[in-house]
Amino acid sequence: MERETPADPACGRFAALVHDRVDGTLEPGLREELDAHLRQCPACRALDADLIALRRAAAELPDFTPRAEVWERLSQRLAGEIAARPRHVWTGTRVALAMAATLVVAVSASVWFIRNPAPAPQASAAPSGAPAAGVIQSKDALVQDVDEHLRIADEHYVKAIAGLEQVVKSGESALDPALAATLQKNLGVIDQAITESREAIKTQPNSQLAQTSLFEALRQKVALLEDTVALINVMRKGDQAGAAKILGGLSKS
Amino acid sequence: MAMIPSDRTEATRADREIVRRCRRGEPGAFEELYKRYGSRLYTVAYRMTGSAADAEDLVQDMFLQVYRRLDSFRGEAALGTWLHRLAINTCLDFVRSKQGRRQRMTDTVDDLEALEAPAAGPWRPDAALDRMDLERAIAQLPPSYRRAFLLHDVEGLEHHEIGEALGIAEGTSKSLLFKARTRLRTLLRGREFGGAAQPARAAAAAGEAGRPGER
Numbered sequence: 446m447e448r449e450t451p452a453d454p455a456c457g458r459f460a461a462l463v464h465d466r467v468d469g470t471l472e473p474g475l476r477e478e479l480d481a482h483l484r485q486c487p488a489c490r491a492l493d494a495d496l497i498a499l500r501r502a503a504a505e506l507p508d509f510t511p512r513a514e515v516w517e518r519l520s521q522r523l524a525g526e527i528a529a530r531p532r533h534v535w536t537g538t539r540v541a542l543a544m545a546a547t548l549v550v551a552v553s554a555s556v557w558f559i560r561n562p563a564p565a566p567q568a569s570a571a572p573s574g575a576p577a578a579g580v581i582q583s584k585d586a587l588v589q590d591v592d593e594h595l596r597i598a599d600e601h602y603v604k605a606i607a608g609l610e611q612v613v614k615s616g617e618s619a620l621d622p623a624l625a626a627t628l629q630k631n632l633g634v635i636d637q638a639i640t641e642s643r644e645a646i647k648t649q650p651n652s653q654l655a656q657t658s659l660f661e662a663l664r665q666k667v668a669l670l671e672d673t674v675a676l677i678n679v680m681r682k683g684d685q686a687g688a689a690k691i692l693g694g695l696s697k698s
Numbered sequence: 699m700a701m702i703p704s705d706r707t708e709a710t711r712a713d714r715e716i717v718r719r720c721r722r723g724e725p726g727a728f729e730e731l732y733k734r735y736g737s738r739l740y741t742v743a744y745r746m747t748g749s750a751a752d753a754e755d756l757v758q759d760m761f762l763q764v765y766r767r768l769d770s771f772r773g774e775a776a777l778g779t780w781l782h783r784l785a786i787n788t789c790l791d792f793v794r795s796k797q798g799r800r801q802r803m804t805d806t807v808d809d810l811e812a813l814e815a816p817a818a819g820p821w822r823p824d825a826a827l828d829r830m831d832l833e834r835a836i837a838q839l840p841p842s843y844r845r846a847f848l849l850h851d852v853e854g855l856e857h858h859e860i861g862e863a864l865g866i867a868e869g870t871s872k873s874l875l876f877k878a879r880t881r882l883r884t885l886l887r888g889r890e891f892g893g894a895a896q897p898a899r900a901a902a903a904a905g906e907a908g909r910p911g912e913r
Binding site: 515 | 737738740741754757761762766829832847851854872879883
């Protein structure tokens with residue numbers, strides 16, 4: 446334990462140097478002078494030890510955990526923020542839609558050909574069973590590949606629809622209640638078509654008709670939701686002419 | 699606690715993944731970000747304001763800003779560093795707006811007190827510095843001292859960074875830190891715990907109302 450001694454008036458200057466040393470900013474030329482002073486001054490030695498302990502303790506202070514209610518309140522505020530800024534959802538939705546459309550176009554042309562191939566050459570023409578097995582394996586792999594692409598396209602459609610539904614939900618209050626009810630009814634009809642197509646695919650996995658029906662229903666749902674979002678936007682702006690134009694298009698579809 | 703390099707790389711990878719998921723609007727991603735950094739940011743706010751209620755409001759404000767600005771995060775600095783800066787700036791804006799005038803008046807008095815020469819004496823030589831004592835002593839510092847001490851010794855900012863953040867000269871930051879440490883040293887020696895600090899101790903004994911939980 447350092448013995449308490451009266452502070453030397455000269456210690457004021459050395460105290461500043463002690464702070465610098467603890468912070469690692471002491472000029473090299475002053476080190477020897479400070480060391481010499483510390484050897485003969487218990488008060489400054491005590492200061493040096495104290496500041497080292499203080500810095501270490503300060504750097505090791507633990508964090509506090511906020512109460513659970515803080516996240517609850519924050520998540521509520523975030524929900525409000527997200528509802529007020531549907532742009533992010535919309536951007537993600539567009540990406541999902543673009544990916545879905547690309548995948549469907551890329552694979553749909555080959556589906557019929559793969560599932561209904563031209564008659565295979567006579568097996569006897571092959572010198573052994575290996576090449577024929579190879580052809581069969583290759584075709585199966587291709588079918589699996591197409592199925593996988595269609596599954597991914599389906600996922601993208603579902604994601605895009607979820608995004609659009611979120612936008613519609615956040616802005617539904619801008620719509621006339623009767624119109625909103627009609628839109629919901631139409632969406633219900635499309636949902637029914639989607640469900641039936643999925644059921645058909647389950648029982649007939651190779652049915653191109655069921656696959657085509659499913660994607661057609663998904664496309665219809667996307668189109669209706671997109672029109673609804675556009676309608677919400679023009680209603681919010683009070684653009685009656687724009688709203689009438691969209692409604693005209695909706696009645697024709 | 700300092701991370702070893704492999705931990706840091708792993709943390710950086712995890713941070714990038716969280717940012718990516720947040721930007722895509724994946725459910726639960728932002729909550730994960732909050733769980734990862736909420737305590738750190740809350741602690742900055744709590745120590746800077748000295749109030750659990752203010753810290754709770756501030757940490758929400760910080761994360762709302764994070765949500766709004768996440769698209770502008772380019773990854774040039776580590777996510778933790780970016781969030782830390784945002785937290786400190788949010789806290790400084792808050793204390794400037796709330797305590798400006800009162801703080802300036804207090805500082806004038808405290809500047810005079812801190813000019814006293816540091817007294818030598820026993821410094822808990824056989825035991826580590828008690829962190830609860832340190833927290834209490836920090837809370838008793840005048841706001842400008844507390845900010846300089848917290849930013850430098852606790853949060854690890856350099857004096858030029860503190861100068862920029864507080865709008866003061868680098869030399870002023872050094873001077874405030876010097877005075878803060880001098881005052882802390884005096885407080886931790888127990889000289890003021892018997893007098894001015896009694897209410898703080900009484901509050902601590904009564905269950906420290908308003909004090910947040912520790913991790």
